[in-house]
Amino acid sequence: MEGTSTGFPREAVATRLLAASVRTSYDPTVDIDWTAPPRPDAYWLPPQRSSLYGTALWEGLSEAQRIELTKHEVASAASAGLWFETILMQMLIRHYYDADPTSRHAQYALTEVADECRHSIMFGRLIEATGCPVYRADRVDHALGRWLKATATGPQMYAAILIAEEILDAFQREIMADESLQPLIRMVSRIHVVEEARHVRFARDELARQVESAGPVTLGYARLVIGRAAYSITRRLVHPQAYAAVGIAPEVGRAAARANPHWQATLRWSAQRIADHLTELGLVAGPGRLLWRRAGLIEG
Numbered sequence: 638m639e640g641t642s643t644g645f646p647r648e649a650v651a652t653r654l655l656a657a658s659v660r661t662s663y664d665p666t667v668d669i670d671w672t673a674p675p676r677p678d679a680y681w682l683p684p685q686r687s688s689l690y691g692t693a694l695w696e697g698l699s700e701a702q703r704i705e706l707t708k709h710e711v712a713s714a715a716s717a718g719l720w721f722e723t724i725l726m727q728m729l730i731r732h733y734y735d736a737d738p739t740s741r742h743a744q745y746a747l748t749e750v751a752d753e754c755r756h757s758i759m760f761g762r763l764i765e766a767t768g769c770p771v772y773r774a775d776r777v778d779h780a781l782g783r784w785l786k787a788t789a790t791g792p793q794m795y796a797a798i799l800i801a802e803e804i805l806d807a808f809q810r811e812i813m814a815d816e817s818l819q820p821l822i823r824m825v826s827r828i829h830v831v832e833e834a835r836h837v838r839f840a841r842d843e844l845a846r847q848v849e850s851a852g853p854v855t856l857g858y859a860r861l862v863i864g865r866a867a868y869s870i871t872r873r874l875v876h877p878q879a880y881a882a883v884g885i886a887p888e889v890g891r892a893a894a895r896a897n898p899h900w901q902a903t904l905r906w907s908a909q910r911i912a913d914h915l916t917e918l919g920l921v922a923g924p925g926r927l928l929w930r931r932a933g934l935i936e937g
């Protein structure tokens with residue numbers, strides 16, 4: 638990893654991000670009131686973002702069950718979030734292993750790992766506070782995650798980071814602005830949005846550099862891995878077991894969600910910014926593009 642002298646754009650970006658990290662960082666263990674009881678009448682997600690919103694199954698649920706479903710959907714997304722953060726931390730540490738520890742770039746990579754450590758603790762406490770189970774990745778995705786965190790470098794590493802961060806970010810920006818929702822999930826979202834804005838800037842900047850220097854074979858392989866990452870992240874957002882919490886058989890709930898035009902629109906909405914960005918960089922193409930379509934993140 639090059640870029641040790643200040644004045645290079647890479648160092649300038651990292652210097653700015655390090656200063657912003659000093660100005661605005663949170664410690665969720667003390668900055669969140671974990672003892673406050675949840676409001677019984679408040680949703681955990683805007684109801685129209687529930688995977689079953691607008692379906693016959695949704696119509697059959699009471700208001701209390703709908704709130705309960707959004708709580709489990711949030712716990713599922715938090716489980717996916719911390720699973721992915723664990724992968725990401727290891728990828729960044731591997732990146733750091735080859736880096737110049739005196740560079741601001743390397744120091745920012747470590748600062749991001751520190752942020753993610755606090756986020757994963759925050760998501761763990763969020764899951765605990767909801768009383769929901771940890772919704773773990775299935776065996777295939779768990780194995781793919783292990784492979785990604787042990788091997789990914791270059792464009793696919795930063796692209797995978799961005800997909801996970803930007804999809805969650807879309808949901809969280811909406812949640813933090815919606816005063817009708819549970820105070821706990823709004824505060825968790827606010828902390829995550831503020832700190833992730835820096836991660837997104839860092840990864841976008843690094844990705845552009847990696848794409849510029851990559852050859853056609855590397856890029857072809859990257860497109861496939863990126864498509865598979867997009868597919869896994871999307872499929873993992875709502876764990877089918879979440880439906881069982883409101884008396885819906887997991888497979889029935891999952892099939893209804895996949896066929897639900899509201900949910901399809903929500904997925905495309907959540908991925909629009911990152912899909913556009915990666916498309917501009919030429920990273921959503923070839924066979925990898927099929928995976929984006931199968932994940933429901935893009936049309937056509």
Ligand SMILES: [Fe+2]
Nearest residue numbers: 722753756833
């Ligand atoms: Fe995070």
Ligand SMILES: [Fe+2]
Nearest residue numbers: 753802833836
């Ligand atoms: Fe992050």
